[in-house]
Amino acid sequence: MERFLILALVGLAAQLVDGSLGMGYGLTSTTLLLTAGVAPAVASASVHMAEVVTTAASGMSHRRFGNVDKRMLKKLIIPGAVGSFAGATFLSNLTGDNVRLYVSSFLLCLGLYILARFLFLKDARKQNPKPPTNRFYIPLGFVGGFFDASGGGGWGPIATPALLSQKGMQPRIVIGTVAASEFAVALAATIGFMISLGPDKINWLWAGAIMLGGIIAAPIAAWIVKSLPTRVLAVIVSGMLIMTNLQAVLSYTSISATIEQFIYIVLIIIWVPLTAYMIQKERKLSNSKRMNVNAAEKTS
Numbered sequence: 001m002e003r004f005l006i007l008a009l010v011g012l013a014a015q016l017v018d019g020s021l022g023m024g025y026g027l028t029s030t031t032l033l034l035t036a037g038v039a040p041a042v043a044s045a046s047v048h049m050a051e052v053v054t055t056a057a058s059g060m061s062h063r064r065f066g067n068v069d070k071r072m073l074k075k076l077i078i079p080g081a082v083g084s085f086a087g088a089t090f091l092s093n094l095t096g097d098n099v100r101l102y103v104s105s106f107l108l109c110l111g112l113y114i115l116a117r118f119l120f121l122k123d124a125r126k127q128n129p130k131p132p133t134n135r136f137y138i139p140l141g142f143v144g145g146f147f148d149a150s151g152g153g154g155w156g157p158i159a160t161p162a163l164l165s166q167k168g169m170q171p172r173i174v175i176g177t178v179a180a181s182e183f184a185v186a187l188a189a190t191i192g193f194m195i196s197l198g199p200d201k202i203n204w205l206w207a208g209a210i211m212l213g214g215i216i217a218a219p220i221a222a223w224i225v226k227s228l229p230t231r232v233l234a235v236i237v238s239g240m241l242i243m244t245n246l247q248a249v250l251s252y253t254s255i256s257a258t259i260e261q262f263i264y265i266v267l268i269i270i271w272v273p274l275t276a277y278m279i280q281k282e283r284k285l286s287n288s289k290r291m292n293v294n295a296a297e298k299t300s
Helices: 002-021 025-035 040-064 070-092 098-119 134-151 155-164 171-196 204-224 230-250 257-299
Strands: none
Touching (some): 025 098, 025 155, 040 171, 040 204, 098 134, 098 230, 155 171
């Protein structure tokens, strides 16, 4: 019962991150299961089973708050579902310890990418690129779906930044549409795992716990998506992904325990001040916007 409640809280936190940031549910949940010693394919299968329900709840919540673009949704779901099914089949047929190394390395890279995306990359929407076409959506959907299923997460981290880089895209619409389209991705991945692994390989209790937490958090995340300081959340989530998956990757090396501890200490020394800096920066930005609004009201 205690483990069920812990996993339910993890599902709740993961859905709050995913629904607000447009990414993070699969990454957070899969990382936790891998840390607990669950086989990569079983972990991804269990998380995607939970996501079938949580993404449906998240999609309906975002649609209720007007955060979903139906045209964009239709262009994403088919290639996303095909890629997800292929990724689930690919992961299910991998064998040996290298499977965990592949998944952990992928999650580690996504953690670094999320951090770089929200800290260093410029907003490409200001560069006036061409409007997206099917040539953009089809490969994006397939690649995002494939890595989401085979890596235990990746639909949001791949699809959300790519869409935000396009001309005229509103962040809340992108986040809401990506969250809604993830239902098809999760469903296709679950079908792929069911065929390749069999229903008995899915940890139904864990999937149910993560699912319950995600359902509770879905409407809350949809409601706060317009005001949450996403950069702060991105730094926290990416730091967690980097720390946990780096441990799994280093376990395949011959690095001594002393050097590992030194690496973790250095990461913490960087991560904590960076988080504090982003919080302070967001507060200053919020205060600046408030002052500009007040000044505009006085002049009018």
